[in-house]
Each structure stands twice: as structure tokens, then as C-alpha cells.
Amino acid sequence: MRPVRAFFLRNPPPWPVLRFFCCVGVAWAALAIALSPSLGARTVLVAVYIGLWSWQAARPWRVPPALVPWAVLVVLVVLAAAPSAGGPGGFRPFPFAEGSYADGALAVATAPAWAHLAILARTRDLAWSAPAALAVGPVRHFAAGGLPLWPTWLVWGAGFLLLGLAFRLHAALYEARLRLDREAVAEERRKIAREVHDLVGHGLGVMLLNIGAARRAGARGDGPAVIAALEEAERVGRRGVRDVHQGLVLLRDPVPAAPPIAPAPPTADDIGALVEELRAGGLRVDLSTSGDLASVDPAVGLALYRVVQEALSNAARHAPGSRATVAVGVDGPLALVTVADRGSLHGAGRPAGGGLGLVGMRERVTALGGTLHAGPDGTGWRVEAAIPAGGAR
Numbered sequence: 001m002r003p004v005r006a007f008f009l010r011n012p013p014p015w016p017v018l019r020f021f022c023c024v025g026v027a028w029a030a031l032a033i034a035l036s037p038s039l040g041a042r043t044v045l046v047a048v049y050i051g052l053w054s055w056q057a058a059r060p061w062r063v064p065p066a067l068v069p070w071a072v073l074v075v076l077v078v079l080a081a082a083p084s085a086g087g088p089g090g091f092r093p094f095p096f097a098e099g100s101y102a103d104g105a106l107a108v109a110t111a112p113a114w115a116h117l118a119i120l121a122r123t124r125d126l127a128w129s130a131p132a133a134l135a136v137g138p139v140r141h142f143a144a145g146g147l148p149l150w151p152t153w154l155v156w157g158a159g160f161l162l163l164g165l166a167f168r169l170h171a172a173l174y175e176a177r178l179r180l181d182r183e184a185v186a187e188e189r190r191k192i193a194r195e196v197h198d199l200v201g202h203g204l205g206v207m208l209l210n211i212g213a214a215r216r217a218g219a220r221g222d223g224p225a226v227i228a229a230l231e232e233a234e235r236v237g238r239r240g241v242r243d244v245h246q247g248l249v250l251l252r253d254p255v256p257a258a259p260p261i262a263p264a265p266p267t268a269d270d271i272g273a274l275v276e277e278l279r280a281g282g283l284r285v286d287l288s289t290s291g292d293l294a295s296v297d298p299a300v301g302l303a304l305y306r307v308v309q310e311a312l313s314n315a316a317r318h319a320p321g322s323r324a325t326v327a328v329g330v331d332g333p334l335a336l337v338t339v340a341d342r343g344s345l346h347g348a349g350r351p352a353g354g355g356l357g358l359v360g361m362r363e364r365v366t367a368l369g370g371t372l373h374a375g376p377d378g379t380g381w382r383v384e385a386a387i388p389a390g391g392a393r
Contacts, residue, residue: 014119015060017167021115021160022057026050028109036085036102045082046106049075053112068121069129072113076133079110080140084148107137107152111160118164119171130161190363207233209281209316216282232281267301268293268335271308271328283316284323291330296389303364303387304328304337307372310361311339311383319343319380334370335389343379361385 029050033043052075055061063071085102114133121129137153140146147153210233217225266274275287293301308326315324324341358374361383365372370387 014167014171018060018112018115018119019057021112021164022053025053025109025112026057028105028111029053032085032102032105032109035105036100040083042082042085045078046109049079049109056112063116063120065120065122066125068116069125069132072117072121073129073133073136075113076110076136077140079106079113080136080147080153082106084146103147103149104152107149107156110153110157114157114160115164115167118161119168134158134161207237209278209283209320212320213282229282265298265302266305267298268296268304268328269301271305271326274305274309274312275326278312278316281316283312284321285312285315285326286323287326287328289328293328293330293335296330296335300335300368300387300389303368303370304335304385306364307337307361307383307385308339310358311374311381315339315341315381322380330389333388333390335387337385338383340377340382341380343381 029046033046033050036042085100085106117129117133118126134154134157137147137150137157141148141150210229214226214229214233217223217229271289271293272287275285278285296304308328312324312326315322319341322342324339327336327338329336361374362372365385365387368387370385372383372385374383375381
């Protein structure tokens with residue numbers, strides 16, 4: 001059994017199915033020869049047919065999709081050209097058709113041709129090639145005679161064609177499901193990457209603030225303040241390392257066997273705590289709020305929080321010592337956030353082009369149906385975002 005499975009699974013779908021149909025066609029064509037063993041043109045043509053599908057089953061030849069209908073028509077015409085087996089008329093599926101068991105077996109032997117047509121041909125070619133292939137049997141009989149069981153060709157041909165189309169539809173649905181699964185995994189990985197970037201960027205910003213505070217405290221000889229600032233920088237750094245580790249684990253295995261319990265994502269109400277943490281690190285920032293922030297959708301609240309976090313982290317890195325202002329509020333159907341700073345006191349501006357943080361902010365906001373604008377504002381930098389308070393509709 002194992003060698004048989006290896007034989008059929010040697011190539012990816014749809015070739016295992018096509019190999020099965022090739023084996024069916026070869027078996028019935030061999031039966032047609034066995035039931036009519038007399039030598040002649042019929043035996044030669046059927047033997048060539050058996051050799052063709054045996055080769056296709058052993059070493060599949062991938063015919064270009066545009067040529068599949070023509071190749072199938074040629075094969076069917078050659079097989080239909082085989083003379084009738086003759087013999088007594090004991091096999092009569094239709095009252096008006098005479099024929100032998102060998103003729104009936106030859107009709108069933110057309111299975112691989114129909115399967116290849118239904119599965120491999122281009123969709124637009126099926127509209128003309130399927131009727132043309134079904135017409136081979138009747139045209140052959142009424143034009144030259146000698147194909148008494150042509151209705152059997154029609155019945156088996158239509159049946160195999162429908163079966164092949166069912167396999168084709170199943171394969172298309174399977175590929176669509178795999179594509180959706182891959183896109184879902186990729187989107188989840190992008191979300192995790194954005195979260196890791198936001199957490200790391202925020203942690204680095206706070207660490208820089210505390211290191212700067214320690215440097216200033218050391219300059220004025222305040223030893224306890226230096227130690228406190230460095231301890232805070234160490235705490236934030238350790239937390240950042242832990243967050244990066246968790247994010248990398250999720251990126252390696254999006255569905256771990258025993259996922260850790262993640263903390264609740266921050267909301268708009270947590271912006272105040274974020275600002276206080278940055279103030280404790282030495283960033284001068286003023287916060288003003290308006291409206292009911294608790295009423296916004298949780299996804300919108302998370303986006304507002306991340307925008308403020310990223311903008312203030314950038315201010316701490318690129319404009320140390322500058323004063324920043326944050327305004328968050330709800331105005332009718334929109335949740336609004338504005339973060340602005342006055343620029344670096346040392347004249348160092350932001351790098352041109354923006355970075356991944358700006359890209360991540362814009363992706364978050366636009367995914368919720370909002371807009372984001374970020375750019376220079378005088379000597380400083382300004383970030384403005386407007387998002388539907390109820391989330392994307």
C-alpha cells in the first residue's frame with residue numbers, strides 16, 4: 001500500500017487525481033483489448049492509447065493550459081477512429097444501438113481525457129472545448145459509421161466531465177482557503193511587529209529620558225537622583241527586553257501550544273498614565289483632554305494610545321529637552337489626537353522620510369477608517385489623527 005501511495009503522491013495536486021483517472025483509462029482500454037483480442041487497426045490504436053496514459057501516469061507531461069483542449073480533442077478523435085469490435089450484440093444499453101462489451105469498455109476508457117480537460121483547461125476554453133469533445137462520438141458515427149455505442153460515449157463523457165469539474169472546484173476552494181490562511185497569518189505577524197515596534201520605541205524613549213536625567217543630576221552632584229534615574233532606565237530596559245522576547249516568540253509560532261495570558265491592551269483612558277510616566281523620565285509634556293474618552297471603541301482607544309506613545313517617543317529621541325503638547329478628545333463622531341513639540345534645543349531635526357513608527361501609526365489609523373497627518377510644524381513636529389469614535393464601519 002505504501003508504494004501505491006508514494007506513486008500517486010509523487011507530485012502535488014491535481015496530479016494525484018489525474019493519475020487516478022489515467023489508471024482508470026488504462027485499465028478499461030486494456031479490458032477493451034482483452035474482450036476483442038483480434039489484431040488489427042483497432043488493437044494498434046487502443047495500444048497506443050494505453051501507452052500514452054501509462055506514460056502520463058508514470059511521468060506526467062504538463063501540457064500548457066491553452067493547448068489542453070486541442071490535445072484532448074486529438075486523443076478522443078484518434079480513439080474514436082478505432083474500428084468497432086463487432087461480435088454479438090449482447091451489450092445493448094440503448095435499444096437503438098448495437099455494440100459489444102469491448103465497445104462499451106472503450107467508452108469508459110475515455111476517462112483520463114475528460115478529467116484532463118475539466119481540471120487543466122482554462123475556464124474560458126471550456127465553453128467551446130467541452131461541447132466539441134462531446135460531439136466527437138456522434139460526429140464520428142454519423143459521418144463514417146462504426147461507432148455503435150456513441151450514446152455511451154456521451155453519457156460517460158458528460159459524467160467524467162462533471163466529476164472533473166467537481167475536483168476543479170474543490171481545488172479552487174482549497175487554494176482560496178490556503179491563501180486566506182496565509183494572509184491572516186501575515187496580517188497577524190504585521191500586527192505583532194507593529195506592537196513590538198511601539199513597545200520598543202516607547203521603552204527606548206523613556207530610557208533616553210532617564211539617562212539624560214541621570215547625566216544632568218550627575219553634573220550637579222545629586223547622587224540619589226542619578227541612582228533613581230538609572231534604576232528607572234534599567235527597569236524600562238528589562239521590560240522592553242521581555243516584550244521583544246514575547247513578540248519574537250509569537251512571530252515564530254503565531255499559535256503556541258500554551259499561549260501566555262497577555263495584559264489588557266491600553267485604551268484612551270491610559271494616555272494620562274503614559275504621559276505621567278514620560279514626565280517622570282524628564283520629558284516636559286502638557287496633556288489636555290475633552291469629551292468622553294471612555295465612550296470610544298476599544299480599538300480606537302488603542303490606536304489613540306499608540307499614536308501618542310509613538311509621537312512622544314519620537315519627541316524624546318529627536319527633540320530632547322523640548323516641550324511637547326498632547327490634545328486628545330471626542331468631537332461628535334470623531335476621536336481626535338494632536339501631538340506637537342517645539343523641536344530640538346540643539347537644532348537637530350528629524351531624519352527625512354519618516355520611519356517604521358510613522359508607517360505603523362498610519363496603518364493603525366487608516367485600518368479604522370481614520371486619517372493621519374505628520375510633518376514639520378515650524379521648528380518642531382506635529383502629528384494629527386482623526387478616527388471614527390465607533391471604529392471602522
